[in-house]
Amino acid sequence: MTLDAAATGRCLDAIRARRPLIHNITNLVVTNSTANALLALGASPAMVEGADEVEEFAAISAALVVNLGTMSADRAAAMRLAVAAAQRAGVPWVLDPVAVGVMRYRSQLARDLLAHRPSAIRGNGSEIISLEGSADGMAHGVDSSTGSDEAIAAAQRLARATGAAVAVTGAVDYVTDGVRTVSIHNGDAMMTRVTGLGCTATAIVGACVAVEADRFAATVHGLAIAAVAGEIAAARSRGPGSLQLEIYDALYRLDAATLAQRVRLQG
Numbered sequence: 001m002t003l004d005a006a007a008t009g010r011c012l013d014a015i016r017a018r019r020p021l022i023h024n025i026t027n028l029v030v031t032n033s034t035a036n037a038l039l040a041l042g043a044s045p046a047m048v049e050g051a052d053e054v055e056e057f058a059a060i061s062a063a064l065v066v067n068l069g070t071m072s073a074d075r076a077a078a079m080r081l082a083v084a085a086a087q088r089a090g091v092p093w094v095l096d097p098v099a100v101g102v103m104r105y106r107s108q109l110a111r112d113l114l115a116h117r118p119s120a121i122r123g124n125g126s127e128i129i130s131l132e133g134s135a136d137g138m139a140h141g142v143d144s145s146t147g148s149d150e151a152i153a154a155a156q157r158l159a160r161a162t163g164a165a166v167a168v169t170g171a172v173d174y175v176t177d178g179v180r181t182v183s184i185h186n187g188d189a190m191m192t193r194v195t196g197l198g199c200t201a202t203a204i205v206g207a208c209v210a211v212e213a214d215r216f217a218a219t220v221h222g223l224a225i226a227a228v229a230g231e232i233a234a235a236r237s238r239g240p241g242s243l244q245l246e247i248y249d250a251l252y253r254l255d256a257a258t259l260a261q262r263v264r265l266q267g
Contacts, residue, residue, distance in 0.1 A: 003182065003216075003217055003220060003265065004263075004265065005224075005259050005260045005261075005262075005263035005265065006256070006260050007217065007221065008220070008221045008224045008225065008256075008259045008260075008263050009255070009256025009257070009259040009260055010256065011208050011211060011212050011217075011218065011221040011222075011225075012041075012042075012221075012225060012254065012255070012256060012259060013256055014211040014212070015041060015042045015043055015207050015208070015210075015211055016042040018062075018210075018211055019042060019043060019044050020043050020044065020062030020063060020207060020210035020211055021043075021044045021046060021060070021061045021062050021210075022038055022043050022044065022045050022046065022061065022062065022063050022064075022065060022203065022206050022207055022210060023046050023048055023054075023057055023058050023061035023063070023064045023065070023082070024038075024045055024046065024047050024048075024064075024065045024067070024203060024206070025047075025048075025049050025054065025064070025065070025066050025067065025075070025078060025079055025082055026047065026065065026066075026067035026069065026096075026199060026203070027067050027068070027069025027070040027098065027196075027199065028069075028070045029069060029070065029195055029196055029199075030067070030069065030195070030196035030199040030200070031047050033196050033199075033200060033244065034047075034196070034199055034200055034203045035047060036248055037200045037203060037204065037247065037248060037251055038203055038204070038207060040248040040249070040251040040252040041204060041207060041225070041251045041252075041254075042207075043207040043210070045203070046061070049075065049078055050078065051074065051077050051078045051081055054078045054079075054081050054082040054085070055081045055082065055084075055085040056085075057082075058081075058082040058083075058085040058086045058089070058091060058093075059085045059086070059088070059089040059091065060089075061086075061091055062091070062210035062211075063091060063092050063093065063094065063119075063206045063207065063209050063210035064082055064083065064086045064091055064092075064093035064094070064206070065093070065094045065096070065202060065203050065205075065206035066079050066082065066083060066093060066094070066095050066096065066113065066118075067096040067098060067199055067202060068095075068096065068097055068098045068099065068100065068106050068109065068110060069096070069098040069099070069199065071103075071105065071106050071109070076105075076109050079109070079113065080109075080112070080113070083113050083116040083118075084116055086116070087116045087117060092119035092120075092206075092209040092210065092215065093116075093118050093119060093206075094118060094119060094120045094121070094122065094202055094205050094206045094209060095110065095113060095114075095118040095120070095121045095122075095164075096121075096122055096123065096198070096199060096202040097110040097121065097123045097127045097128075097130075097131045098123075098127070098199070099127070100123070100127045100130050100131050101126055101127060101129070101130025101131070107130065107131075110131055111131070111133070114131075114162050117162065117163055117164070118162065118164045119164060119165065119209045119215040119218075120164055120165045120166070120167065120205050120206075120209055120215055120218065120219045120222075121158065121162070121164045121165070121166045121167065122166075122167040122169060122198070122201060122202045122205055122219070122223070123167075123168065123169070124148070124151075124168065124169055124170060124198065125147055125148050125149075125150055125151035125168055125170060126151075128151045128154055128155050128158060128166065128168050129150075129151050129154045131158060132154040132155070132157050132158040132161075134154065134157065147170055147171070148168040148169060148170030148171065148172055148173065148174055149170075149172065149174070151168045151174075152168065152174050152176065152181065155167075155168045155174060155176050156176045156178050156181065157178075159176050159177050159178035160178035164177075164215065165177050165215040165216040165218070165219040166178075167205070167219050167223055169198055169201065169223065171187075171189075172184065172185055173186075173187070173223045173227065175216065175219045175220045175223065176216075177215070177216040180216060180267070181267050182220050182265055182266065182267035183265070183266045183267055184220065184223050184224050184227055184263075184264070184265055185264040185265075185266065186224060186227035186228050186230075186231055186262065186263060186264055187226075187227035187230050187231060188230050188231050188233075188234035188235075190230075190234045190237070190239075190240060190243055191230045191234070191243070193239075193240040193243070194240045194243055194244050197226075197230065197244075197247070200226060200247070201222065201223055201226035201227075202222075204222040204223075204225055204226045205218065205219050205222030205223065206222070207222065208221045208222040208225070209222075220265065224259065224263045224265070225251075225254065225259070228250075228254065228258070228259060228262045228263060229247050229250040229251045229254055230243075230247060230250075231262065232246075232250040232254075232258075232262075233246035233247040233249070233250045234246075236249075236250075
């Protein structure tokens with residue numbers, strides 16, 4: 001398999017051609033922005049979260065995205081039902097372990113969900129180190145006090161233990177399957193001033209795993225698409241407020257030729 005900017009463009013084209021149905025159980029802060037980003041990209045988002053519906057819906061979706069950002073007992077129960085249904089149906093699913101390592105309840109939930117074999121996991125350095133469990137991640141709220149490069153070894157161990165592609169995002173993004181590791185050198189610092197753009201990246205990874213069987217490649221493609229869109233949006237925006245709107249436009253206008261020109265991968 002060739003993993004390069006051209007392959008990222010082909011993944012984007014596949015999303016546009018297939019319009020995969022992406023089932024999101026996500027946090028209350030980002031529901032609207034996640035749905036709009038997936039629509040702009042060319043996927044079909046659905047924000048089905050009720051425990052009475054998630055099993056049925058997860059099984060008919062092209063991919064499931066589970067985000068732990070806002071937690072409750074009802075939401076946790078729905079997540080457990082959805083990932084079990086996705087696993088039974090062979091539907092790929094993606095875990096975003098928001099603030100794992102900060103609070104015990106969500107940290108245990110995240111570890112329980114790993115038993116259902118996610119295709120991909122995306123978090124910041126603190127979250128990935130905490131989820132892997134061999135050291136403390138020292139998270140501060142949902143932000144990371146650990147650089148993405150400091151979490152590479154933990155990400156590799158987590159990937160080997162779970163079979164998932166594991167992404168650590170930060171100034172440089174890293175993706176590993178426990179054997180292969182690729183770094184992505186795109187994005188813009190202004191993206192850290194808009195809440196939920198990491199959640200957006202996770203949802204885009206969900207769209208990519210829906211159309212790309214190689215979960216490692218799909219995760220690289222998803223993060224590269226999100227980061228390039230952020231780069232383009234930052235160049236056009238005046239600040240964080242306009243950045244979010246510009247990201248929707250950048251995702252909508254993004255094409256394979258632009259990705260081939262801008263994606264910067266190493267590894």
